[in-house]
Amino acid sequence: MTATATDLAAVTAELAERAEEHDREATFPHEGIALVHRHGLLTATVAQRYGGPGAGLARTVEILTALGAGDPAVALVTAMTLFTHAGQARTSSWPAPHYRQLLAESAGGPALVNALRVEPELGTPARGGLPATVARRVAGGWALTGRKIFSTGAEALAWMLVWARTDEDEPRTGSFLVRGGSPGLRIEPTWDHLGLRASRSDDVVLTDVRVPIDATVELAAPVPDARGAELFAWNCLGLTALYLGVANAARDWLVRFLHERVPTSLGQPLATLPRFQAAVGEIEARLLSAEVLVRALAAGVDAGDPESIRRAGLGKLAGTRAAIESVQDAVALVGNNALNRRNPLERHLRDVLCARIHTPQDDTILAVAGKAALARYERTSTP
Known part of the structure; x- marks a missing residue:
């Protein structure tokens, strides 16, 4: 059950109590994310067919306005996870076993997700281009190598949707489901920003990170930022x-x-x-x-x-x-x-x-x- 309007006001107030501290020290607000999880806000957009509340964009706007008033770093990290569940509600693009695993983890505690798309040379993919991050076929799956920047909440992510291209003769692009803490994955603390300092949008460096063969989302011939x-x-x-x-x-x-x-x-x-x-x-x-x-x-x-x-x-x-x-x-x-x-x-x-x-x-x-x-x-x- 997601928070009521009264609950949201209480969440805003509690987040605000430590927002200044996390901003000053540039530390990730783990307790703020735990608070948001306890109130059911991290999974508010999980579709009803998966047992979730099925919140739409209007409710999400209400939630993020309240969280932004308390601690915008918590709000930004929460937004990335809410958008992921909302996308799955519309398209069912995640492989079913992996999404079931995400939902199971979400029932037990915060399971943060973010799409990692921005790279040092490419910048934002919204302006075109192919990722330098490469997915190479290996026995039983893929091996990913590359660097992603501006990776919001990197240190706390349970799942990362890493946008990459394959090393095939005719490359395909798509998102590869990488678990936080995977061997070969390193978080480089590069985030030293003007604002949203507690979001810890650090670099994620991947060196032959293994991903199961079916752990891909929308792997297809390259098209310009065709996310809908x-x-x-x-x-x-x-x-x-x-x-x-x-x-x-x-x-x-x-x-x-x-x-x-x-x-x-x-x-x-x-x-x-x-x-x-x-x-x-x-x-x-x-x-x-x-x-x-x-x-x-x-x-x-x-x-x-x-x-x-x-x-x-x-x-x-x-x-x-x-x-x-x-x-x-x-x-x-x-x-x-x-x-x-x-x-x-x-x-x-x-x-x-x-x-x-x-x-x-x-x-x-x-x-x-x-x-x-x-x-x-x-x-x-x-x-």
Whole structure:
């Protein structure tokens, strides 16, 4: 059973208690992941045919917004696992025995999963190209060799979907199911980032890591990042929800500060001044608009609406910009103290800026939207 709205608020509060510590020390939040697991959130998107709750994107957006407000590193790691189960609910792409094993492990404790696709030379595969990671046929299966970067939650992953190409005369690409801790697998602690420091998105180095012959997902002739429009929508809107959660946390801190700060020259809280009231109102309007948009698009995706799926990228653009601008406004209102490392706003600002780097990035979203709009004009103006 997944958490209720009241439970989510409690989870947010408990995650927030240690978020600053994990950020400062760049340590993985194992206890936060355990908390999320206890509340059934790691497996919320497991399909009902597998005995799970079968949560859709709208519920996932709600969950990730709450987790993002507490500890966005926990939210990001959770998102990767939720997206994996959601993908299996739609396509059943995992080999049945291996997915049964994942579900069995998930019943006993956190079983984190992530798709490792980014490489040093290639960058993100969304912009094209073949992986340098190679899967070589050996007796009884495959041997994988390569390096993956930005591998969120690497040290704690139970399963890694490693995107690789085969060494065949006509190479195929696909994801190979690698167990965490496999012989030949090494986590290199390279993550030293501006934000989301506790996500431990370190490098994963594979040297002849053995994988059973059937432990592959969507192994086929190479096609440009063909993971599907619906998965694209889940990534866009789910991750945007996470950063809206960060902005909500910054807004809440700002509101408390304005009530508690009483300058001696004023003799009353800053919250009583029209200038601050209007500024907070601007933040409220921006965040409300973004949250309504993201939730509406998520509901549309759940309903199979093709327009909602197509517009998910614009939802990410609008939502992440609203989150970033809101946190920046909060920092500007507080002034110099907001950038002190002891101030939560400093951490929220660093974390929310990470919204810009997730695929698809703004230039891609805008180019696709612009081309679509121009194409509509051409169709309507043709005699």
